[in-house]
Amino acid sequence: LSAKSANPIRLNQVGYLPQEEKYVVIDQINPQNKLIVKNEKGHVVCRPKVVRTAKSSMSGKIRYIVDLSEIKAPGRYTIKLDKYQSSFNISEKAFHNLATSSLKAFYLIRSGIDISRKYAGKYARHCGHPDTTVIVHPSAASAARPSGTIISSPYGWYDAGDYNKYTVNSAYSIGLMLDVYEQNQNYFAKLNTNIPESKNSTPDILDEMMFNLKWLLTMQDPSDGGVYHKLTTPHFENFIMPDKCHQPRYVVAKSVTGTLDFAACMAQAARLLQGSKDYPEFSSKAREAAIKAYEWAKKNPNAFYKQININMNFKPSITTGEYGDFRSNDEIFWAATELYRLTGMSQYKEDAAKMMPSFFMNSSWGMVSELGLFSWISSNDSEMRTKSLNMLKRYCDNIIANVDKSDFQSPFGSRKFDFGWGCLGGSCCFPAIAMLYADKYIDPGKYKKYAIENMDYLLGRNATGYCYVTGFGYLSPMHPHHRISASDGIDAPFPGLLVGGPNPAQQDKVEKNLIYPSNSPDESYLDQTESYASNEIAINWNAALVGISCWLDATTYK
Ligand code: G3I
Numbered sequence: 001l002s003a004k005s006a007n008p009i010r011l012n013q014v015g016y017l018p019q020e021e022k023y024v025v026i027d028q029i030n031p032q033n034k035l036i037v038k039n040e041k042g043h044v045v046c047r048p049k050v051v052r053t054a055k056s057s058m059s060g061k062i063r064y065i066v067d068l069s070e071i072k073a074p075g076r077y078t079i080k081l082d083k084y085q086s087s088f089n090i091s092e093k094a095f096h097n098l099a100t101s102s103l104k105a106f107y108l109i110r111s112g113i114d115i116s117r118k119y120a121g122k123y124a125r126h127c128g129h130p131d132t133t134v135i136v137h138p139s140a141a142s143a144a145r146p147s148g149t150i151i152s153s154p155y156g157w158y159d160a161g162d163y164n165k166y167t168v169n170s171a172y173s174i175g176l177m178l179d180v181y182e183q184n185q186n187y188f189a190k191l192n193t194n195i196p197e198s199k200n201s202t203p204d205i206l207d208e209m210m211f212n213l214k215w216l217l218t219m220q221d222p223s224d225g226g227v228y229h230k231l232t233t234p235h236f237e238n239f240i241m242p243d244k245c246h247q248p249r250y251v252v253a254k255s256v257t258g259t260l261d262f263a264a265c266m267a268q269a270a271r272l273l274q275g276s277k278d279y280p281e282f283s284s285k286a287r288e289a290a291i292k293a294y295e296w297a298k299k300n301p302n303a304f305y306k307q308i309n310i311n312m313n314f315k316p317s318i319t320t321g322e323y324g325d326f327r328s329n330d331e332i333f334w335a336a337t338e339l340y341r342l343t344g345m346s347q348y349k350e351d352a353a354k355m356m357p358s359f360f361m362n363s364s365w366g367m368v369s370e371l372g373l374f375s376w377i378s379s380n381d382s383e384m385r386t387k388s389l390n391m392l393k394r395y396c397d398n399i400i401a402n403v404d405k406s407d408f409q410s411p412f413g414s415r416k417f418d419f420g421w422g423c424l425g426g427s428c429c430f431p432a433i434a435m436l437y438a439d440k441y442i443d444p445g446k447y448k449k450y451a452i453e454n455m456d457y458l459l460g461r462n463a464t465g466y467c468y469v470t471g472f473g474y475l476s477p478m479h480p481h482h483r484i485s486a487s488d489g490i491d492a493p494f495p496g497l498l499v500g501g502p503n504p505a506q507q508d509k510v511e512k513n514l515i516y517p518s519n520s521p522d523e524s525y526l527d528q529t530e531s532y533a534s535n536e537i538a539i540n541w542n543a544a545l546v547g548i549s550c551w552l553d554a555t556t557y558k
Pocket residue numbers: 159160161162320321322323420421422505507532536537538
C-alpha cells in the first residue's frame with residue numbers, strides 16, 4: 001500500500017474519454033525529460049513534457065503538470081518515470097462501470113429486505129432492520145400517535161456507515177438523483193443495474209428512488225402532515241451485520257427541515273412518476289403527502305431539530321447523527337419550487353420567489369437551494385429560469401477561474417476550504433454536476449471539461465494518490481467506516497461507494513487515537529475503519545457520485 005501511495009504519478013485511475021483533455025500530475029519529482037508513455041504492445045506513444053508547475057498552498061509541495069491530450073486512441077497505456085509506472089485507460093465507456101456501480105451501491109445498502117445473491121453476488125446478506133415495530137419517541141408524540149405508539153416504517157436505504165435512516169439526507173439524495181435523471185432520461189431508460197425491479201418498465205434509477213420513497217412516505221404523521229426527523233436506535237450500533245442488530249428503533253421529533261425536504265422530493269417524484277404503470281398509486285399519494293407536509297412546515301417554522309434540546313426534555317436520550325440546520329429559507333425555496341412545478345399553484349411560486357437565494361453555492365444535505373435552482377433551470381418559467389442561470393454562471397465562472405493555477409489541474413482541491421467532512425460529495429462531485437448543467441444550458445462545450453477535471457481529482461489525480469471510490473482504481477479505500485463492509489467477512493468493501501475524503505478537522509483523531517499521515521488539508525485522509533470523519537460513506541455523497549458519473553457516461557456511451 002505505501003508503495004502505491006508513494007507513486008508520484010497521479011492520474012485518473014478509472015479512465016479518460018478519448019476526445020477530452022488528459023492531464024497527469026507528477027508529485028514532487030521533476031520528471032525532466034524522463035517520462036515515457038507506451039501502448040499495450042509496448043510501443044512508445046509519446047515522451048510528454050511538463051506544461052506547468054504549481055506549488056501547493058497547503059503543503060508547499062511542487063507538482064509537475066503533464067498534458068497527454070494528444071493521445072486519443074482508445075486503449076490501455078502505461079506511463080513510466082524511472083522506477084515508477086502507472087497504467088490508464090482511454091475509452092468512450094470510461095465511466096460506465098462507475099456509473100452503474102455507484103447506483104447499484106444503493107441496492108446493496110437497502111434495509112429491510114434480503115439482499116440476494118442473484119443481484120449482489122458475494123455481498124448477499126440476510127434482511128436486517130425490518131422496522132415494522134418502530135416506537136414513537138416522546139419527542140415525536142401527537143394526539144393521534146402518543147409516545148410509545150408502534151408504527152411500521154420499513155425499507156429505505158441505510159444512511160451511511162451507520163444503520164439509521166434520516167429524512168433530511170434521504171430527501172436530499174433523492175432530489176439530487178432525480179434532477180440528474182430529469183436531464184438524462186434517454187440514458188437512464190437504458191441503464192441496467194441488475195436489481196430485482198430491472199425487469200419492469202421503469203428505469204432502474206426510479207425503481208431505486210422508489211425503494212426509499214416508499215419508506216419516506218411512512219415517516220409522515222398522517223394526522224398532521226409533520227415528518228419525523230429520523231428513524232434511529234438511541235445510540236450508534238456496533239460494527240455487526242444488519243441481521244444481528246436488535247436494539248429498539250424510534251421515530252424522533254418532527255422537524256421543519258425534514259418536513260420541507262420531504263415535501264420537495266415527494267412533489268418532484270410525484271411529477272416524474274405521473275402515469276407510472278409500475279407505481280400506479282404513487283403519484284397522487286406523494287402529491288397529497290407533499291402538500292400536507294408543506295402546510296405543517298408553514299405552521300411550525302421554528303421546529304428545528306436540536307439534539308441537546310431533545311435530550312433535555314425526553315427519554316431515552318438520542319446520540320446518533322443530528323443533521324442539525326437552523327435556517328430553513330433554502331428548504332422552503334426547494335419545497336415551494338417543486339410544489340409549484342407539480343401543481344402550478346401561484347402561492348408556491350410566491351413563496352419560492354421570496355426565498356430565492358442570490359448566489360449559487362456548493363450544496364449538500366443542509367444547503368438545498370441549489371436543487372430548487374436546478375429545477376427552475378429545467379422549467380419553462382422564463383423569469384425564474386433566467387435568474388437561476390445567471391447565478392449558476394457566476395458560480396461556475398468563479399470556480400473555474402483558478403484551474404490553471406491549481407496543483408492538480410482541477411477546480412476542486414487546491415484551496416484549504418475545499419476540504420472538510422464529506423467534501424468529495426458536496427465540494428468535488430456536486431460542482432461537477434453544476435458544471436454539466438452550465439454546459440447544457442449556458443455555453444455548450446465550455447464547462448464539461450471542468451466537470452471531468454473534478455472527476456480526475458476524485459479518481460486519483462490528487463494529493464494522496466487515492467481513487468476515492470471503493471472497488472475502482474489501483475489504490476482505493478479498503479476500510480471505509482461502513483458497518484456492513486467491516487463486518488461481512490469479505491476483504492473488499494462494497495464497490496461503488498464514495499468516501500467522505502480529506503478532512504483537516506480530524507474530529508475522530510483524539511477519540512480513536514488515529515495517526516493521520518499529514519495535517520495538510522488535502523492529505524488529511526486515513527483509510528481506516530475508525531476514521532468516521534474522513535473515511536465514512538453516505539447516501540448524499542454517493543448521490544453526487546451517481547450524478548457526475550452517470551451524466552458524464554451519458555455524454556459518450558451509446
Ligand atoms: O458549517 C460549518 C462551516 O461554517 C465551517 O467553516 C466548517 C469548518 O469545519 O464546518 C462546517 O460545519 C460542518 C458541518 O458538517 C457542515 O457541513 C462541521 O464541521 C462538520 O462536523 C459537520 O459534519 C457532519 C457530520 O455528520 C457530523 O455532524 C457532516 O456534514 C454530515 O454529513 C455527517 O453526517 C453523518 C450523520 O450525522 C450520521 N450518519 C453518517 C453521516 C455521515 O458521516
